[in-house]
Amino acid sequence: MNSYNFADIIRSSAARAPLSPAIIAQGRTINYGELQSRTNQAGNLFAGLGVEPGDRVAVLFINDFRFLEICFGLMTIGAVPVPMNSKLGADTLAYIYRDSGSRLLVYHSSMGDKAKIIHQEADVAASVICTTESHPDDHGLNSLVYDEILSSQDTQLDLYPTRGGDLCLLPYTSGSTGNPKGCRLTHSGQLWNVTAIAEIRDLQQEDRIVISLPLYHKNAMLSMKAVFYSGSSAVILPAxxxxxxxxxxxxxxxxxxxxxxxxxxxxxxxxxxxxxxxxxxxxxxxxxxxxxxxxxxxxxxxxxxxxxxxxxxxxxxxxxxxxxxxxxxxxxxxxxxxxxxxxxxxxxxxxxxxxxxxxxxxxxxxxxxxxxxxNLPDVTRKRITxxxxxxxxxxxxxxxxxxxxxxxxxDDMINVGGENVYPKEVENILLQHPHVEDACVLPVPHELKGEVPVAYVVLNHPTDREEIKRFFIERGPAYAHPREIYELDAFPLTGPGKVDRTRLKQMLAEQLQKGVGKSI
Incomplete structure (x- = not known):
């Protein structure tokens, strides 16, 4: 795998079955032949804007199939897409743009407000707006209009001969502690992962997945890569x-x-x-x-x-x-x-x-x-042997x-007077209660024990908090029982739909500061 461009997964599927559906989204069906043509056009578009092999390009999008052709079009010419979490604040997105050294910002028109702040804070030289409107509002950024330029591009394009170890994709971690970190994913590494996934899922051309999670997140993006590799198809929903x-x-x-x-x-x-x-x-x-x-x-x-x-x-x-x-x-x-x-x-x-x-x-x-x-050699040495x-x-x-x-x-382990307590183990017992719909366990300081667990819960029926504690103690170690129960109608979620533990920690700190739970 000395020379391999990951974008070839689309070309291989198009060669096998060009008329087979690849994507169903936004009221249309795109077959593999059309997807390859559009991906080639996207590659030619960015090459025409001066994007060269190894250049990073930030991509800020909602769930729109064009996100995929843009990312794979960039890979086709040897450039590196930087998929951005559209749920992040504009300041954090500007940090990612600067840190990645992106040459260009490609954004969906619905992200215009954030794109404007990124332009201002990261000194963006040029941007491309993607929209369905004839005259989109680009907030005065003088952005080029993606669809207008795409239609004039050649549908033929040779794959840039990247080496398997070259940088393919630069996603950033969520940054729950400190700034997000860019993860250097290679062409050969991505091919290994989708090959293995397609094998264990036994994906066939006739298989079809429904994707509603954000395409920028690894859960949905990995599924789409496996779809393209296997020649199967995906229905992409906006939310x-x-x-x-x-x-x-x-x-x-x-x-x-x-x-x-x-x-x-x-x-x-x-x-x-x-x-x-x-x-x-x-x-x-x-x-x-x-x-x-x-x-x-x-x-x-x-x-x-x-x-x-x-x-x-x-x-x-x-x-x-x-x-x-x-x-x-x-x-x-x-x-x-x-x-x-x-x-x-x-x-x-x-x-x-x-x-x-x-x-x-x-x-x-x-x-x-x-x-x-x-850009983090010290973190690399600490985390990767x-x-x-x-x-x-x-x-x-x-x-x-x-x-x-x-x-x-x-980092979430709770040391209760020398006993290790893992939040998931406490949550699993709480969830056995017939009235507990969801649970999230967090630590709070304790004068004698050092720290102890407390729990946020979502209930499906009004229930006494002391009764939930007793339920736990009957089934789990007493030292691990949540000392306080806080009820919420629903948990805050991150962009990819995970429980936002960082936000819950902030809420807990605010409650403790107000005196709620100080008797723990």
């Missing part, structure tokens, strides 16, 4: 709205879906509360990742949607997908097995491997691991059959 998702499944005969626990909880709740009838008979399975999935939710999905759920685990710099369950090889609550070609270690504080059943930090090694963090092992910062254990279980972030 995760349950009725629209179920309608798309029935209308387009989708064979599987992928999402995060918060999305599946929305889907199950809708089925429980709605009188509408949906045809889900085409679905074969669901993929759930990006966050811990309670066993109770898995059982609800199986009961209400009639499908098995295969859990997975990954992180932006890790492949991105590292572990995934598969047909005939899944246990509720486990993230599954390493992908073919991926090795793992679970180590203690001295970096020695721990025995089966023992919790330790998960390390991973595979061809998709980032070859470093952008000289022989290529990524220290994930996630705590896990492995059973005697090889199944891996993720218990939470190393």
């Amino acid at each position: 995760p709205e349950p009725a629209a998702i179920f309608h798309a499944i029935g209308t387009h005969r989708a064979t599987y879906i992928s999402g995060v626990p918060a999305l599946y909880r929305m889907l199950v709740t809708h089925l429980k509360e709605s009188s509408a009838s949906y045809d889900l008979s085409s679905l074969k399975y669901a993929i759930c990742g990006s966050s811990d999935t309670p066993v109770e939710l898995l059982e609800d999905i199986k009961q209400w949607m009639g499908i098995e759920v295969y859990e997975g685990y990954g992180l932006t710099e890790g492949g991105p997908v590292v572990l995934e369950s598969r047909k005939g090889l899944h246990k509720p609550g486990s993230a599954g097995f390493p992908l073919p070609g991926c090795s793992i270690r679970i180590v203690n504080e001295t970096e020695a491997d721990v025995p089966e059943g023992t919790i330790g930090e998960l390390w991973v090694s595979n061809p998709g691991v980032a070859d470093g963090y952008w 000289s022989d290529g092992w990524l220290k994930t910062g996630d705590m896990a254990w492995q059973d005697d059959e090889g199944y891996v279980y993720i218990v939470g972030r190393k």
Whole structure:
């Protein structure tokens, strides 16, 4: 794989079946032949604007199929797309633009307000606006109009001969602590990951996925890469709205879906509360990742949607997908097995491997691991060993059959008077309560114990907080019980649909500052 351009996955599928559908979105169906032509046009467009191999280009978008042709068009000419999380604040987006050294900003017209601030704070030299309007409002940025330029571009373009180890994509981590970090993902590493995913999911040309999560996030973006590699197809929705998702499944005969626990909880709740009838008979399975999935939710999905759920685990710099369950090889609550070609270690504080059943930090090694963090050599040395092992910062254990279980972030562990308490383990017990719909456990300072757990919960029926505490103590270790229970109507979510623990920590700090819970 000395010379390989990842954008070839679209060309290969187009060569096999040019008339086969690739994307269904925004009221149209785009086949692989058309997708290749549009991707080539996008590559020619950016080359004409002076973008050269190795240049970074920031892409700020909503769920629009043009996001994909833009990213792959940039890869085609050897440039590097920098997909931006559109939910981030404009100041953070401006930081990402500056830090990545992006040459150009490509943005959707709905992101115009943020694009204006990025222009001002990051001194953007040139930008391209993507819109369906004839005369879009670009907030006085003098942006070039993507669709106007695209239509005049040649549909033929030779792939730039990147080496497999060259930079393919530069996504930034969420930045829950400090500034976001750019993850250097290579062409060969991305090919390994989609090849492995397509293999364990047994993706065929006739398979079809419904995607409603943001395309910039690894969950949806990885699914789209696997679609293009396998020559299958995707229905892309603008937002995760349950009725629209179920309608798309029935209308387009989708064979599987992928999402995060918060999305599946929305889907199950809708089925429980709605009188509408949906045809889900085409679905074969669901993929759930990006966050811990309670066993109770898995059982609800199986009961209400009639499908098995295969859990997975990954992180932006890790492949991105590292572990995934598969047909005939899944246990509720486990993230599954390493992908073919991926090795793992679970180590203690001295970096020695721990025995089966023992919790330790998960390390991973595979061809998709980032070859470093952008502009952060010290962080790279700290997180990635000289022989290529990524220290994930996630705590896990492995059973005697090889199944891996993720218990939470190393930084989230709560030391209660010398006893290690992992939030997920407390949350799993709370979720067994029939009236607890969702739970998130956080630490607070304690005069004697050092720190103790408290819990935010979403209830489906009014319930006494002391009764929830008693429920926990009857089923779990007393030292791990949440000392206080705070009720919310719904949890704040991040852009990709995960529980926003950072926001909950802020809310908890505000409550403690006001005196709520000071008796803990």
